[in-house]
Amino acid sequence: MSTSTEKLQNKQPSSRSLVGRDPWTTPLREIDLAHPGIWQANEYLPFLARLRRDAPIHYCADSAVGPYWSITRFQDVMDIEKRTDLFSSEPTIGIVDPDPDYILPMFIAMDPPKHDVQRKTVQGVVAPANLKNLEPLIRQRVCKILDNLPSNEPFNWVEKVSRDLTTQMLATLFDFPFEERNKLTYWSDVATAIPGAGLVDSYEESQKILQECLMCFSKIWQERASKPPGDDLISMLAHGESTRNMPPLEFLGNLILLIVGGNDTTRNSITGSVLALHQNPAEHDKLRADPTLIPSMVSETIRWQTPLAYMRRTATQDVSIQGETIKKGDKILLWYASANQDESAIENADQYIIDRPNVRQHLSFGTGIHRCMGNRLAEMQLRVLWEEILPRFRAIEVVGEPERIYSSFVKGYHNLSVVAHPH
Template sequence: MDIDLVDQDFYWQHGAPHDQLAWLRANAPVYWHKGDEERGWPGFWAVTKHADVVHISRRSDLFSSSRKLALFNEMPEDQRALQRMMMLNQDPPEHTRRRSLVNRGFTPRMIGALEQHIRDICHQLVDEAKGRESVDFVRDFAAPLPLYVICELLGAPVEDRDKLFNWSNQMIGAEDPDYAADPTEGQNAAMEVYAYANMLAAERRRQPREDIATKLILPDSAGETLTEEEFDLFVLLLVVAGNETTRNAASGGMLAFFENPGQWRRLVADRSLAPTAADEIVRWVSPVNLFRRTATTDTTIRGQEVKEDDKIVVFYSSANRDEDVFADPYTFDIGRDPNPQIGFGGGGAHFCLGNHLAKLELRVLFEVLAERLPNLAQAGPARRLRSNFINGIKELPVTIS
């Protein structure tokens, strides 16, 4: 079988290359994937089995997020130096310190307190959609929900959500013709987010509030706080990760319901299935397709010798369809339990900070949709994002009966 796991045009047209990933799990679970000089990246180890993705995720000492960063694309060392200030691209102990500070804003109590607010937002989105002639699930439901919540977390004006939406699209959609005319647009969007974060921090220092921004810029009991640059990069991460994962899980989940109408009827008949449905949506969609690690020493993965500084890429879309872990992995089953999906990471230092928040948003959104729009139907083809990183849907037309 011809293997190309990073062809963005394939993801754009079809989604994740599940046939190739299934073949690799069965025949070469730690596979040396040839590089492409023209596209600017070297060969790498493609890791496709659930157990191996978990192992790599939990061993930051062997598999670094910092040495050559966590994203797939290569970049020069001077750019890496700046990116290493972001939690995503750090290893312990630096990552441990930063995460302990940021955790203050993501306690279970703080996330739980948002549930009624999230429910109100979902009802508002339904009310607004009912007044429109044409409804797009991404634009009218999946995208605004996490943006409203991010505004709430940061204490930012709700009117700013469109700015956050556009900035996120330009950064994530750098390879998609709908979002970025040239690569500098993504860089410019990142600079806009930095400036926005600076303004937000200055306001919170003048007028502290009960929001995550205030908690992060004021010293904790030990006097620790985020520096200005650390705060700016955290806001950047929140705008992208906190928006894209929920947004694409929600839109991919709705498409899965359209393709499996029996599962939608199950949820409409029994909304208590919403919690397990949220987990199954994350497994099925795997909103983040891959992350990169770099070997810190000579080691082995599933008996395969890996050299220091080798590039390693873990594929969550594959791990979440692993036949050794999931019964009937190609069946979308909203009652699946247990469901050890790793759509938010395989544990370890980089397990998604917003995991509980994202699942809360998904659970409440689909509870409200099943209650108020039981006859929701697809009205046109889904249009996918041109990206091998984010399993994204840009457009999903629907009709509201």
């Protein structure tokens, strides 16, 4: 969630890509999970399984973004997340170190105590009482979106449903001008895009676009700061004791965090739900037969999709884990996408089972102090969506291969071509 998250990965020579290689015979030293190629090609799962089996604390010495450790087992990820004294979230949660001249501090990339007070300032926007108030609005928007979908002809689910619904929700959370809401999605995409991979050509272009985001929100900030505190995110930041005097780049950093967190992850889980149920027709039949399984299906989808593949931590001192010595300053990638497939923690983890026991036992939202603040809002949007899909459609049929984004951080989709079949 930093503009620098993966800015250099496009410079990695194609010969380093693991696409098309045998995950079980590739030498361990050549496995570079951070290269986006296997993620876009949807070939990453066997490589994660290989590391869980043979090198759960794995060192990649040679990558375009420098050396790093990969942590791939569920319990190891959990243990490291809890030790904020040994494994820092600063300076960034992405694999690429930020440009020293353009660091965007954000509370997800902070340690206590600063993290705690900044997070607390905005947490009220997803408090249970506020979510209860938001649900009727979400349902109204879901119904309008679904009722306007084409019938019996192909369309891009990402554009017409996933992106539209989450963008409307973002505009509400920020109390952003509704007619300009697509700017939020654009800024979110720019913030996580790899320069040269389609959306932007350079890191400098990304900075310029995000400066426009900062200018826009700075005007909104001034307006909200001059009024009594409201219940939108900008008002909360403008009036919060720990955030009202944030320097501009810290304001922008937290904006990007909240925009990406409220958009990318939910958007890609919504798309993932359609794909997962299409690929697992028996589970879709189970859901149609018993709609009370929707909340369980939502949790299973979020595990199955794992919308953010990893989080980075940085070692604050030398530390030994299972015989491997991680040096002070080393980068550590906690692979949520692997932990959620770990058979030692989740039975039949490679299967999509919407009524599995302990269905909420997954790491898609992280754990510990950085556990996703908006997890209940994400689940609610997915739940309401499927509560309205089931009475309207006998199937959302996937009619083309999903087009995935080029990233090893955000597990997302550009396009999912579907046909909606009404009852």
